[in-house]
Amino acid sequence: MRPLPSETAKIRTDAGFARFVPWVRSRKFLENFREISMDSIFDEWRHTMKCNLAVISGDGIGPEIVAEAKKVLDAVGTVYGHEFSYTEVLMGGCSIDVHGVPLTDEAIETAKAADAVLMGSIGGNTSTSPWYKLPPDKRPEAGLLKLRKSLNLFANLRPAVLYEELKGACPLKEEIMKDGFDMMIMRELTGGLYFGERKTVEENGVLTAYDSLTYNEKEIRRIARRAFDIAMKRKKKVTSVDKANVLDSSRLWRKVVEEVAKDYPEVALEHMLVDSCAMQLVKNPCQFDVILTENMFGDILSDEASMVTGSLGMLSSASLNETKFGLYEPSGGSAPDIAGKGIANPIATILSAAMMLRYTFDLDKEADAVEAAVKKVLEKGYRTIDIMSEGKQQVGTKEMGDLIAAEIKN
């Protein structure tokens, strides 16, 4: 794989040089030449980046929402002088139609060669689509599981944010949501029950199914570190969720998380049992900052957390490996019921692209600009159909992308 963006973040690209030369020739530069240090000259030059993205548009609304995220990234490129290049990769149903499998080895190699993967969503209507007549390992979702495993994407981040402008969509009472909430669910993604050995056997004439839940201390330590690192950039609180009163894997989880916490004295750590956490998410969601948990608990809790924000079309997500590489995708699925109608909400995908700017490319200012642009468009009253309310102006997928792209400012 090529050097990672973190290592090449300061690379001088052609685009950077092209931007640098006119600036040096500018009147402002010449007038202030004495006051301008060499550091500031190189700062301007080196902060332009070339970002190579593998793009999985996928199925259903996938291509529609990814097009809008690319539009916004291109606006970021224009305003901040970065260059985004996109290589399309087939995965899911569209790959089954072309190659007979949901993900080819070539597709994996293309993804590995990129700096990051931007994804829409995959899959079709699970009751009617012929893709779901295939054996489980040939269905669209098998492609995603294989990709996550091949790229070693062990850390899944799902923010659950209640926007002031969308409070009306939150199913919680006013006194519970207070001034809104902003939490990050950090879910282990490549271990636990979903990846353990499984079998169904007949024992004494009775069918019996086995699924095994395994975690080793290394798997727990690496996700815990990620969670504490992210908490350091936020409100410095980690709630580690387990079922330590019953499960051995949870007791090991708790032990290792406590060890890791010693390296982060500024971060407050609390433990919570998963059943209690499920309850607290609807009783008092404002208490959470980073929720750290294992694969299956995270699967369930992140869906719960996303539903209390009221809109699936707003929820971004990132899956990261040990390096800065990540796969960025909206939390929702391919929404076959609205595919092709031009009405899907592209905001979750656009916010996923913002996460990519922040976590893969360390472009915090640019990520802030995308998030601010989304907020601005919501403040101005524009809504896609899924977040529409009285008195607001309804727009389609493309218009929403245009509006957000136009709000990208330096």
Ligand SMILES: NC(=O)c1ccc[n+]([C@@H]2O[C@H](COP(=O)([O-])OP(=O)(O)OC[C@H]3O[C@@H](n4cnc5c(N)ncnc54)[C@H](O)[C@@H]3O)[C@@H](O)[C@H]2O)c1
């Ligand atoms: N990571 C993924 O690609 C992913 C994740 C979840 C589900 N899926 C797949 O998606 C397919 C459909 O699944 P589902 O119907 O259970 O869930 P879904 O998330 O696709 O849709 C649930 C509901 O939310 C709406 N919705 C979702 N995203 C939206 C958006 N951006 N804008 C407006 N409305 C939106 C849909 O119209 C639908 O009414 C299935 O094949 C499933 O396996 C894929």
